[in-house]
Amino acid sequence: MKIKVLCIAIIFHLWSNEVLADDFNYSFIRGGSKEVPEVLKNTGQNIPGNYVVDLLFNGSKTATSVELTLSNADAEHICLSDKWLQGKGIFLNKEFYKQYLNPTRNCYLLDKEKNSRVKFDPSLQELSIEMPQAGFIDNKKEGGAWDYGSAGFKLAYDVNTSKSSDQDRTTYGNIEGQINIGEWVLLGRGYAYQGEKFQSNNLLLTHAIKSIKSDILIGKTQSYNTLNDGFTFYGAQLKSNQDMYPWDSQSYAPVINGIARTHARVTVEQGGYTLKSFVVPPGPFVINDLTGVYSGDIVLKIYEEDGSVKEQRFPVAVLPNLLKPGNYNYNIAVGSKVDQYSDKRDDDSLFAQMTYDYGFEPFTLNTSALVDKNYNNVGLGFIRSFGWFGAMAMSGNLSQAKYHNGKTMNGFSASVKYARALGENANLQLIGYRFNSENYIDYADFNYRYYNLLNNRPKQRYESIITYQLPEMNVFLNMSAWKEDYWDTSSEVGANVNLSKSFNNISVSLNAGYSRLQGMESDYNAGVSLSVPFSVFDKSHYSFSGINYDRRNGTNFNTGVAGSVNSRLSYNASISQSRNTRGSAISASYLFDEVQTSASYSQMGNTSSSSFQVGGSIIGLPDAGILFTPVKNDEIAIVQMEDIPGVRFNGSMPGDKKGRAVIPLTATTITPLRSMPTTCHKASN
Numbered sequence: 001m002k003i004k005v006l007c008i009a010i011i012f013h014l015w016s017n018e019v020l021a022d023d024f025n026y027s028f029i030r031g032g033s034k035e036v037p038e039v040l041k042n043t044g045q046n047i048p049g050n051y052v053v054d055l056l057f058n059g060s061k062t063a064t065s066v067e068l069t070l071s072n073a074d075a076e077h078i079c080l081s082d083k084w085l086q087g088k089g090i091f092l093n094k095e096f097y098k099q100y101l102n103p104t105r106n107c108y109l110l111d112k113e114k115n116s117r118v119k120f121d122p123s124l125q126e127l128s129i130e131m132p133q134a135g136f137i138d139n140k141k142e143g144g145a146w147d148y149g150s151a152g153f154k155l156a157y158d159v160n161t162s163k164s165s166d167q168d169r170t171t172y173g174n175i176e177g178q179i180n181i182g183e184w185v186l187l188g189r190g191y192a193y194q195g196e197k198f199q200s201n202n203l204l205l206t207h208a209i210k211s212i213k214s215d216i217l218i219g220k221t222q223s224y225n226t227l228n229d230g231f232t233f234y235g236a237q238l239k240s241n242q243d244m245y246p247w248d249s250q251s252y253a254p255v256i257n258g259i260a261r262t263h264a265r266v267t268v269e270q271g272g273y274t275l276k277s278f279v280v281p282p283g284p285f286v287i288n289d290l291t292g293v294y295s296g297d298i299v300l301k302i303y304e305e306d307g308s309v310k311e312q313r314f315p316v317a318v319l320p321n322l323l324k325p326g327n328y329n330y331n332i333a334v335g336s337k338v339d340q341y342s343d344k345r346d347d348d349s350l351f352a353q354m355t356y357d358y359g360f361e362p363f364t365l366n367t368s369a370l371v372d373k374n375y376n377n378v379g380l381g382f383i384r385s386f387g388w389f390g391a392m393a394m395s396g397n398l399s400q401a402k403y404h405n406g407k408t409m410n411g412f413s414a415s416v417k418y419a420r421a422l423g424e425n426a427n428l429q430l431i432g433y434r435f436n437s438e439n440y441i442d443y444a445d446f447n448y449r450y451y452n453l454l455n456n457r458p459k460q461r462y463e464s465i466i467t468y469q470l471p472e473m474n475v476f477l478n479m480s481a482w483k484e485d486y487w488d489t490s491s492e493v494g495a496n497v498n499l500s501k502s503f504n505n506i507s508v509s510l511n512a513g514y515s516r517l518q519g520m521e522s523d524y525n526a527g528v529s530l531s532v533p534f535s536v537f538d539k540s541h542y543s544f545s546g547i548n549y550d551r552r553n554g555t556n557f558n559t560g561v562a563g564s565v566n567s568r569l570s571y572n573a574s575i576s577q578s579r580n581t582r583g584s585a586i587s588a589s590y591l592f593d594e595v596q597t598s599a600s601y602s603q604m605g606n607t608s609s610s611s612f613q614v615g616g617s618i619i620g621l622p623d624a625g626i627l628f629t630p631v632k633n634d635e636i637a638i639v640q641m642e643d644i645p646g647v648r649f650n651g652s653m654p655g656d657k658k659g660r661a662v663i664p665l666t667a668t669t670i671t672p673l674r675s676m677p678t679t680c681h682k683a684s685n
Contacts, residue, residue, distance in 0.1 A: 045075040046120050053120070055088055056128040063088050068127055070120070078118045078127075079107035090129065091137040110135075148208070152621040153179045156632040162611035167307070170194055178634070183207055187219075213244040222273050223333045225355040227368040227379035227395055229444040232273050234345050235335015242329070255478050256287040256298065256314055257498055257511045259527065259548050261556065261578070262305040263585055263600060269299045282558050282576050282585065286498065286509070305602060305609050322383055322391065323359030331355045339447065348374065348404075348448040366395060374402045374448045375441075390420025390428070401441040403451040411440025422466070429465040436460070438487050459485045474502040490518045507531040525550035539564060544574075554579035567591070581605040593653060594628035617662075624660055629653065633664040 048070050055063040066088060079102050082092050100109045111118040117130040156176045163169040174191035184207045190200030204219035217237045224230030260280050268276040268287060275290050302310040337349040351372040358365050363384035370377040381395025397413045415434035422428055436458050463482040469475065481495040494515040501508050509529045516522040527548035534541055541563025549555045560574025568591040576583045587600035595616040602609050619627040624638050630653065641647055641659040648654050655661035
């Protein structure tokens with residue numbers, strides 16, 4: 001029908017509809033009818049029928065080949081349903097158009113609103129919709145159309161085996177599973193060491209609820225807020241999710257510096273929960289992309305190849321975000337806390353907690369209440385922006401802790417936090433003070449049966465974080481310092497400085513740290529690292545070098561080269577020299593279509609070690625079957641092009657013989673696949 005109407009429009013475009021209706025002789029049409037077709041009459045009304053049109057929204061073409069059905073009731077005003085509009089990517093502000101709703105047909109007469117237009121042009125086969133900004137909801141601002149994913153499962157796995165010349169072979173394996181069931185996601189994690197039983201105590205069932213911008217979690221999870229230290233527990237939790245409000249400020253993420261002597265696994269933990277775990281080569285490293293950080297100590301553990309473990313603690317305090325007036329955050333949790341000493345469920349713990357933050361016009365109010373059969377805590381705080389003076393947060397908590405020996409401890413805690421921009425390039429990210437009375441116990445530290453472990457309780461703490469950056473010169477500086485006093489008269493001080501600069505793709509980084517625990521010798525470290533990219537046969541590589549010093553281990557020097565031979569094969573080779581030991585290491589990884597493999601060999605003095613690792617994911621979908629892939633991302637898309645093997649999408653691994661390809665998606669900005677720009681090409685052999 002579209003072709004016929006277009007042909008008629010082109011042939012008779014030179015005449016007005018009046019001329020066509022009055023002068024054109026229709027008697028040649030078979031049947032000899034003299035009646036003028038409705039589509040050619042100049043009635044100014046919409047003609048009933050089924051059309052395939054292009055859709056224009058506020059002047060921009062947003063869809064093609066859209067089916068449009070008009071009835072006699074649409075002659076003067078086209079009535080469009082909310083479901084039809086949403087299917088075309090237009091999200092109606094129902095409150096704005098509520099008086100233009102036709103309750104009988106359950107659709108909206110948009111163009112009855114004085115600033116809105118709905119026009120159908122049969123000659124061009126176009127439907128044009130114009131709406132004021134108040135009349136529709138910005139879908140991108142609201143986080144886009146939701147897709148809970150397809151029903152199916154994903155099992156990511158890693159198996160590592162290693163052998164040292166002075167130790168027996170050890171084998172380690174871990175799995176992370178995910179099952180999508182409708183709008184629910186079941187997550188699980190487990191691991192096993194050679195000769196030991198398989199361990200699994202991290203099951204979590206989650207569901208994102210769009211209507212209330214919240215998540216419900218059931219299983220092993222974490223509770224954290226601006227007024228209490230976080231803790232891990234088994235139970236259920238309903239909490240608002242700020243990731244569903246893209247315009248809100250992001251939470252503070254600390255910068256953590258460390259130095260690895262060998263190829264080491266680095267683990268970052270908080271409250272008994274692993275925030276990040278990855279393998280680093282010898283030398284300094286920086287972690288600045290942690291998520292889910294809350295108030296409380298962060299524990300950094302470095303597992304060296306020789307079996308030694310270095311542990312560092314980084315106290316962190318998070319300045320709560322100001323909320324826009326009318327916005328709110330909440331968290332409702334019930335369950336049993338995980339014992340911080342045994343990492344098992346605390347049988348004496350049974351709690352209920354609720355926190356609520358609300359944004360008033362001049363300030364944001366923070367409230368919290370926690371009730372346990374042996375513990376109680378209430379908190380109140382506020383944060384306000386004072387313009388040029390900066391932003392300040394003040395809070396206070398009262399606690400009551402009862403122990404099995406009959407001892408009851410009542411205490412209070414008070415804190416002040418401040419943040420301010422220091423010119424265009426510098427920021428006082430955080431300056432804070434917190435005081436705990438001698439009998440104040442935070443729930444994260446409470447254990448009903450262990451009153452004797454209450455030594456070394458925090459008394460007061462000072463901290464500050466300053467950042468300075470010159471983006472146009474690629475210069476970034478971060479400085480932090482803290483001092484903490486304890487009720488047993490001991491104290492601890494620490495400071496860190498990190499400076500980075502890049503020019504012509506060359507990166508230089510300097511870092512230094514200092515810490516001292518009262519009664520013990522001071523610890524300090526400093527280092528400089530350099531990374532220089534280069535190209536060989538049109539392939540990117542880079543060299544790296546570093547010199548580091550710390551009081552315990554003296555000076556360490558390392559240098560090496562790394563790069564990719566092709567899209568599948570990458571390598572890393574380095575040599576190092578410390579106070580008494582010279583070492584070397586080489587590693588390589590290769591991506592097969594189904595798995596990722598890596599191998600390494602190192603020599604440290606008279607000790608040699610080797611390791612081999614294989615990992616990947618097993619994915620199962622009703623429509624696509626079982627897939628094996630090296631991709632282990634939490635969010636993925638499966639594309640199937642039958643009988644077209646080897647196809648790549650946006651640099652993904654090539655599709656298998658059935659034409660199935662796995663595309664990794666980022667966790668923070670997942671674009672619906674139907675609208676994401678996709679580059680597709682046939683993989684070469």
